[in-house]
Amino acid sequence: MTEHSPLILLVEDEPQLRRFLRPMLRAQNYRLVEAETAREGVALAHSHNPDVILLDLGLPDGDGVEVTRQIRVWSPVPIIVISARGKEQDKVGALDAGADDYLIKPFGSAELLARLRVALRHAARGSLATPDAIHTFGDVRVDLGRRTVHRGEVEVHLTPHEYKLLVTLIHNVGKVVTHRQLLREVWGPGAQENHYLRVYMGQLRQKLEEDPARPRWLATDAGVGYRLRDEPAR
Amino acid sequence: MTEHSPLILLVEDEPQLRRFLRPMLRAQNYRLVEAETAREGVALAHSHNPDVILLDLGLPDGDGVEVTRQIRVWSPVPIIVISARGKEQDKVGALDAGADDYLIKPFGSAELLARLRVALRHAARGSLATPDAIHTFGDVRVDLGRRTVHRGEVEVHLTPHEYKLLVTLIHNVGKVVTHRQLLREVWGPGAQENHYLRVYMGQLRQKLEEDPARPRWLATDAGVGYRLRDEPAR
DNA sequence: CGCGATCTTGACGCTTTCTTGATCCGGCGC
DNA sequence: GCGCCGGATCAAGAAAGCGTCAAGATCGCG
Numbered sequence A, B: 001m002t003e004h005s006p007l008i009l010l011v012e013d014e015p016q017l018r019r020f021l022r023p024m025l026r027a028q029n030y031r032l033v034e035a036e037t038a039r040e041g042v043a044l045a046h047s048h049n050p051d052v053i054l055l056d057l058g059l060p061d062g063d064g065v066e067v068t069r070q071i072r073v074w075s076p077v078p079i080i081v082i083s084a085r086g087k088e089q090d091k092v093g094a095l096d097a098g099a100d101d102y103l104i105k106p107f108g109s110a111e112l113l114a115r116l117r118v119a120l121r122h123a124a125r126g127s128l129a130t131p132d133a134i135h136t137f138g139d140v141r142v143d144l145g146r147r148t149v150h151r152g153e154v155e156v157h158l159t160p161h162e163y164k165l166l167v168t169l170i171h172n173v174g175k176v177v178t179h180r181q182l183l184r185e186v187w188g189p190g191a192q193e194n195h196y197l198r199v200y201m202g203q204l205r206q207k208l209e210e211d212p213a214r215p216r217w218l219a220t221d222a223g224v225g226y227r228l229r230d231e232p233a234r
Numbered sequence C: 001c002g003c004g005a006t007c008t009t010g011a012c013g014c015t016t017t018c019t020t021g022a023t024c025c026g027g028c029g030c
Numbered sequence D: 001g002c003g004c005c006g007g008a009t010c011a012a013g014a015a016a017g018c019g020t021c022a023a024g025a026t027c028g029c030g
Helices: A015-027 A038-048 A064-072 A088-097 A109-129 A160-171 A179-187 A195-208 B015-027 B038-048 B064-072 B088-097 B109-126 B160-171 B179-187 B195-208
Strands: A007-011 A031-035 A052-056 A079-083 A101-104 A134-137 A140-143 A148-151 A154-156 A218-221 A225-228 B007-011 B031-035 B052-056 B079-083 B101-104 B134-137 B140-143 B148-151 B154-156 B176-178 B218-221 B225-228
Touching: A007 A015, A007 A038, A015 A031, A015 A109, A031 A038, A038 A052, A038 A064, A052 A064, A052 A109, A064 A079, A064 A088, A079 A088, A079 A109, A088 A101, A088 B109, A101 A109, A109 B088, A140 A160, A148 A195, A160 A179, A160 A195, A160 A225, A179 A195, A179 A225, A195 A218, B007 B015, B007 B038, B015 B031, B015 B109, B031 B038, B038 B052, B038 B064, B052 B064, B052 B109, B064 B079, B064 B088, B079 B088, B079 B109, B088 B101, B101 B109, B140 B160, B148 B195, B160 B179, B160 B195, B160 B225, B176 B179, B179 B195, B179 B225, B195 B218
Parallel strands: A007 A031, A007 A052, A052 A079, A079 A101, B007 B031, B007 B052, B052 B079, B079 B101
Antiparallel strands: A134 A140, A140 A148, A148 A154, A218 A225, B134 B140, B140 B148, B148 B154, B176 B225, B218 B225
16 A cells, blocks of 8 residues: 555645645655545545545544544555544544544654654554455445445445444344344434334345345344345245 | 453552542453563563553653653553643654553543543454354353343244343353342342243253253253252263 | 425324133142 | 153144335435
8 A cells, every 4th residue: 555655635724824834744754635625635634545644633524523534444554633622522522433543733744753653653554454445245245435335336325324224234234233233323322212213124135135124244133133135035 | 352341551650640540440340460670570461361451651760752662562451641741752752653642730530530431442453353252051052141041043032031040150151040030130120930930940951951951051940049050960 | 486206194094913821731649 | 550750742822023115205416
């Protein structure tokens, strides 16, 4: 992956800070891609597959924490958050969402570079075991990076909830995932109406199973939860 | 490696801070080993192979940075440095010596715990493909992580009660588990009708034993309880 | 504001699981 | 042999859980 020098994705809306960071990183011989918005950041993370992401939390079009979560769905790339917000709550939120480090503005350039080196160390070691960004079962192919699902050649459209549900099952292939856990992952910590799950599992089966009435992959464990099989039933 | 909860090595000479951290970490169900000196820290890192090291820089018998360097010679275990020194120079030195994070005293407990979780995430990813806890007897394989049961190659479906009952027996493999205890574990504290047990043990034998009428693993101790043998009968 | 897509909710029939009672079995003391 | 006891087995009804459909509510976008 790193034939060349490490590639850094900088997601930052303040031109001032970018003008400060750009020459600093270039001077270390890092390659650099820049995004100014959350949306653009996620897109560039997809398309450029950087070795490290430097992410400002305060973006014009959305929360940086949400960016972190979205990237974490498919990539273990190290994410260093930089933020003006120094409250403990902010740090914990970002770190638990999947960030690897949290720097408070203003920060010293030497410290940033040192933490960047730590992140790159991790990336180098981690890349040996990079989880597959594409998951397949039967004739279904789920590209976690592109957020697309295909059956054979044709693309299948999934709604946001359907997709999140599927991703959660994929992250636990072979394991039974309890109702509680699925609800928490997909609907957030408040939900407990597991009637949702029946409806949405039904829709997933409708879209992904050959015979939705006799599912071979999306299995039910009555009274416990659901599970994506790693080998087909029957 | 992590059959149990994560093991943390705390290298810290101030008794005051240890008294603060100890209950906090224990409360998170982490296991804890403590060292008061640099020398002891390196020794315990060797002997206990912790999942994370919390390392104070200011130790009586040597520099924490040196400890980091020594451990890095042979182990990639995540090291979180905690230090009163907040100078950028200190951070860079520690991080470049191999530390993964650097916290300045005083720090909030929530932040420490969040950074600890980050470190544990890294540690977990380093050890490829964490195998589940699996228990086998005869041709039966119980995967406790996936909540699945196999006989030979074919999967056996167990209802929630059947599964709970089996797991309880597995947790006490080789030992007799009394009727009372089984009922409490599986049906909750209210139950006392041990007719349940006969029915459900029968179903388990039906599903798991070669000759359900002559069980070789799921043994009855008349008047006392049931027991999962650790070696087959006869 | 209006439209389509998505989400939520309720109703209903079906399947699985649980509970319970009836019956059977084998050992033991009388 | 007979009656008793704890355990095993079987089956049927009750209860809980599941799948499906569809009608509204809500959201997002133009």
